[in-house]
Amino acid sequence: MSTEVQTLDISPVGRVEGDLDVRVDIQDGVVVNAWTQAALFRGFEVILRDKDAQAGLVVTPRACGICGASHLTCAAWALDTAWQTEVPRNAILARNLGQIAESLQSISRHHYGLFIVDYTNKNYAKSQFYEEAVRRWAPFTGRNYEIGITISGRPVEIYALFGGQWPHSSYMVPGGVMCAPTLTDVTRAWSILEQFRRSWVEPVWLGSSMERYEQIRSYDDFLAWLDEKPEHANSDLGLFWRMSNDIGLSNYGHGHGRYFSWGYLPHEDKYNKPTIEGRSAAVIMKGGVYDGRTDVHSVMDQAFTREDTIHAWYDEPGGLHPFERTTTPTQRTSTDFSGKYSWSTAVTHADVGRLETGPLARQVIAGGDHGEAWQNFDPLLLDMYRKMGGASVTLRHFARMHEVVRLYREAERILREFRLKDLWYVKPTERDGRGWGATEAIRGALGHWIEVQGGKIKNYQIIAPTTWNIGPRAASGERGPIEEALIGTPVADARDPVEVGHVCRSYDSCLVCTVHAHDSRTGEELARFRTA
Amino acid sequence: MTNLLWLQGGACSGNTMSFLNAEEPSVCDLVTDFGINVLWHPSLGMELGDNLQKMLRTLVSGKLSLDVFVFEGTVIRAPDGTGEWNRFAGRPMKDWVQELAQVANYTVAIGDCASWGGIPATAPNPTESVGLQFLKRDHGGFLGKNYRSKADLPVINVPGCPAHPDWITQIIVAIATGRGAELSLDDLQRPKTFFSSFTQTGCTRNMHFAYKVSATEFGQRKGCLFYDLGCRGPMTHSPCNRILWNRQSSKTRAGMPCLGCTEPEFPFFDLAPGTVFKTQTLMGIPNALPAGIDRKGYIKLMATAKATAPRWAEDDIFVV
Numbered sequence: 102m103s104t105e106v107q108t109l110d111i112s113p114v115g116r117v118e119g120d121l122d123v124r125v126d127i128q129d130g131v132v133v134n135a136w137t138q139a140a141l142f143r144g145f146e147v148i149l150r151d152k153d154a155q156a157g158l159v160v161t162p163r164a165c166g167i168c169g170a171s172h173l174t175c176a177a178w179a180l181d182t183a184w185q186t187e188v189p190r191n192a193i194l195a196r197n198l199g200q201i202a203e204s205l206q207s208i209s210r211h212h213y214g215l216f217i218v219d220y221t222n223k224n225y226a227k228s229q230f231y232e233e234a235v236r237r238w239a240p241f242t243g244r245n246y247e248i249g250i251t252i253s254g255r256p257v258e259i260y261a262l263f264g265g266q267w268p269h270s271s272y273m274v275p276g277g278v279m280c281a282p283t284l285t286d287v288t289r290a291w292s293i294l295e296q297f298r299r300s301w302v303e304p305v306w307l308g309s310s311m312e313r314y315e316q317i318r319s320y321d322d323f324l325a326w327l328d329e330k331p332e333h334a335n336s337d338l339g340l341f342w343r344m345s346n347d348i349g350l351s352n353y354g355h356g357h358g359r360y361f362s363w364g365y366l367p368h369e370d371k372y373n374k375p376t377i378e379g380r381s382a383a384v385i386m387k388g389g390v391y392d393g394r395t396d397v398h399s400v401m402d403q404a405f406t407r408e409d410t411i412h413a414w415y416d417e418p419g420g421l422h423p424f425e426r427t428t429t430p431t432q433r434t435s436t437d438f439s440g441k442y443s444w445s446t447a448v449t450h451a452d453v454g455r456l457e458t459g460p461l462a463r464q465v466i467a468g469g470d471h472g473e474a475w476q477n478f479d480p481l482l483l484d485m486y487r488k489m490g491g492a493s494v495t496l497r498h499f500a501r502m503h504e505v506v507r508l509y510r511e512a513e514r515i516l517r518e519f520r521l522k523d524l525w526y527v528k529p530t531e532r533d534g535r536g537w538g539a540t541e542a543i544r545g546a547l548g549h550w551i552e553v554q555g556g557k558i559k560n561y562q563i564i565a566p567t568t569w570n571i572g573p574r575a576a577s578g579e580r581g582p583i584e585e586a587l588i589g590t591p592v593a594d595a596r597d598p599v600e601v602g603h604v605c606r607s608y609d610s611c612l613v614c615t616v617h618a619h620d621s622r623t624g625e626e627l628a629r630f631r632t633a
Numbered sequence: 634m635t636n637l638l639w640l641q642g643g644a645c646s647g648n649t650m651s652f653l654n655a656e657e658p659s660v661c662d663l664v665t666d667f668g669i670n671v672l673w674h675p676s677l678g679m680e681l682g683d684n685l686q687k688m689l690r691t692l693v694s695g696k697l698s699l700d701v702f703v704f705e706g707t708v709i710r711a712p713d714g715t716g717e718w719n720r721f722a723g724r725p726m727k728d729w730v731q732e733l734a735q736v737a738n739y740t741v742a743i744g745d746c747a748s749w750g751g752i753p754a755t756a757p758n759p760t761e762s763v764g765l766q767f768l769k770r771d772h773g774g775f776l777g778k779n780y781r782s783k784a785d786l787p788v789i790n791v792p793g794c795p796a797h798p799d800w801i802t803q804i805i806v807a808i809a810t811g812r813g814a815e816l817s818l819d820d821l822q823r824p825k826t827f828f829s830s831f832t833q834t835g836c837t838r839n840m841h842f843a844y845k846v847s848a849t850e851f852g853q854r855k856g857c858l859f860y861d862l863g864c865r866g867p868m869t870h871s872p873c874n875r876i877l878w879n880r881q882s883s884k885t886r887a888g889m890p891c892l893g894c895t896e897p898e899f900p901f902f903d904l905a906p907g908t909v910f911k912t913q914t915l916m917g918i919p920n921a922l923p924a925g926i927d928r929k930g931y932i933k934l935m936a937t938a939k940a941t942a943p944r945w946a947e948d949d950i951f952v953v
Binding site for chain 1: 643644645646647648649650651653654655656659660661664665671676677709711712713718719751752753755756757758759760794795850851852853854873877878879880881882883884885886887888889892894900903904905906907908909910951952953
């Protein structure tokens with residue numbers, strides 16, 4: 102690769118479009134530099150200032166209509182820790198069920214609606230799998246596209262049974278939940294789950310029973326499963342896997358190779374007196390940090406979180422913990438790739454630096470032997486990560502889809518664990534204080550930090566998974582996770598760099614994402630397209 | 634063939650997510666059975682590259698007919714009225730909205746944000762957000778009081794945070810099947826067919842309302858949420874308990890107070906301290922009373938309700 106890589110001239114604001122802009126420099130058919138730019142500011146943290154302490158329960162699910170249950174989860178737990186509430190076991194289960202229902206919805210909806218449609222791009226017409234891909238996955242008309250989009254509405258029917266509607270319910274409140282379901286709500290939820298499994302998970306996605314799929318514990322197991330029966334190889338999972346390898350998606354999109362997760366799904370008997378400090382040891386799906394370069398797992402603590410604003414459109418000092426932030430937007434936003442160029446801050450771990458979040462992060466952490474013995478352990482993705490030489494577009498997306506079975510099982514367990522005659526809510530005493538609520542939205546780690554003073558919100562800070570992943574460069578110059586993952590991406594046709602789109606989409610950013618591809622020498626814009 | 638363009642301004646995509654839950658018809662049915670040609674949608678559109686801008690210009694020039702223009706999210710005008718904080722396809726989104734609205738046969742605001750500003754327009758409205766033809770209850774909004782689409786209708790407001798998928802799909806089907814002219818709108822430009830009844834209409838807690846049995850705190854199966862927990866069901870226009878959510882339930886059925894999200898004032902009281910999930914009262918009487926009832930009438934109604942309440946009203950009727 103040439104060493105004469107030049108930073109491009111600043112793109113005039115006139116070239117910016119959409120909510121997220123990605124600028125890449127291409128040289129000799131390979132991406133040599135990248136910048137990610139969040140181009141929409143909605144100011145929710147500004148709106149929440151001085152409002153009712155519970156305003157976050159109403160406002161934050163509306164920060165993202167795709168991950169509203171995740172925001173609600175965080176908003177409720179943040180107040181629980183600030184108000185030192187007691188949360189009954191039924192309520193923990195009901196919150197977790199809502200979180201899971203939203204994730205099951207997103208797994209099928211994102212896969213068919215947003216991700217796999219790219220496999221029908223004419224760029225892949227030479228692939229032996231192309232015709233079948235078009236038959237199954239073409240937008241609106243593909244056979245499995247329609248099945249997948251339609252089935253994606255079913256899991257959130259369970260959310261509606263407990264929360265009234267999806268999206269945008271506020272049924273999780275400090276001290277518990279608003280609902281008090283009956284047996285018919287539980288049995289109906291069970292029927293919906295069954296239908297999701299019998300009409301999509303098993304026949305369409307896996308081509309196999311969930312029980313058989315759950316026996317897969319290593320990369321070799323997975324390959325053996327794939328070859329075991331034609332039904333496996335020809336399932337949507339099988340075709341996704343084989344075609345991804347065929348079109349080279351397992352070869353790029355590496356990234357920093359450092360991952361973290363807040364962990365999620367608090368255990369119903371272990372987080373009834375929630376505290377900020379007690380959360381990590383109370384969640385079923387463990388959190389942590391995984392450094393793929395040294396192959397070491399360690400614990401994660403919210404106290405390590407820092408937000409760097411040197412390249413972000415805020416007039417605030419860098420390196421602040423969320424509790425110290427003021428969310429002061431710059432009034433005049435011009436794009437300066439050597440200066441400020443994004444509404445997203447650069448989120449860092451105080452000791453480790455930039456971290457990638459998302460399903461792959463959760464899964465490589467699930468394979469670590471850190472944490473509590475009773476917490477979820479799943480060695481598959483970590484084994485694949487090690488044997489396949491790190492992260493890739495394929496692996497990142499596979500990790501997202503892999504969760505469907507585990508989450509399904511947890512939903513089943515929750516439905517068995519509800520004790521319908523017990524409490525769902527314990528009325529808390531409102532008080533001042535600091536709180537933190539976190540979860541894993543399907544696309545990664547989400548955290549809310551709240552400070553209540555005089556019965557109202559003094560400070561409310563949200564760090565979304567997309568903030569971690571699409572953040573601009575940090576003060577150290579270190580690239581953001583997606584900026585880094587784009588480096589080395591091969592581009593077959595510089596005027597249609599669909600490969601760049603794959604990398605961005607594999608992170609499932611919750612911003613509509615526009616890719617701008619430039620010639621690294623001349624600065625000429627070669628292509629521009631949206632990814633979500 | 635009905636050309637439909639869906640754009641998002643200051644939006645959370647919640648209305649899109651709600652739309653994707655549609656079943657009768659589903660999103661795919663709209664395309665395959667009703668001839669809806671989705672020109673572009675931020676989540677569903679295939680890559681369009683520079684073609685997107687080109688297509689938008691073709692629409693603006695009138696060479697391609699824009700039958701239905703759906704807008705989700707607020708029109709962002711910050712900073713200082715420039716709209717620079719929400720750029721799209723090479724320029725502020727508000728400029729596209731202005732031009733596309735002029736050529737659209739029908740302009741539909743989907744959700745609260747596009748209808749009246751919604752959450753982003755909550756004080757201090759940092760993004761200078763506004764709805765297409767309203768800002769909260771003030772008529773005018775971004776397009777102005779006198780705006781009419783080419784079919785001679787003002788913006789069709791389909792509010793709600795989010796809007797129910799049926800509310801939007803039924804309107805699209807009405808237009809696609811040539812019955813758009815029959816849409817009748819209320820004074821807030823909402824289709825009357827959906828927004829004349831109340832959220833309370835069909836609520837399973839109606840008997841508890843009638844006998845003034847209150848759910849005094851969350852997590853209870855019995856009791857009406859209006860008296861103590863701030864439910865706005867009796868004053869809010871929506872079919873939430875007639876056309877159920879996700880085919881299963883509604884917020885009030887599940888135990889969550891209605892927040893009044895189909896009305897322009899949502900979020901009510903700008904979320905001031907003490908107003909969230911708490912009924913605002915004066916000397917024990919709610920400040921906001923069921924539509925059409927005054928304080929005197931309310932006192933009489935409640936006295937009668939209490940006096941005549943049967944014994945079972947205090948029992949749990951939704952038993953495990």
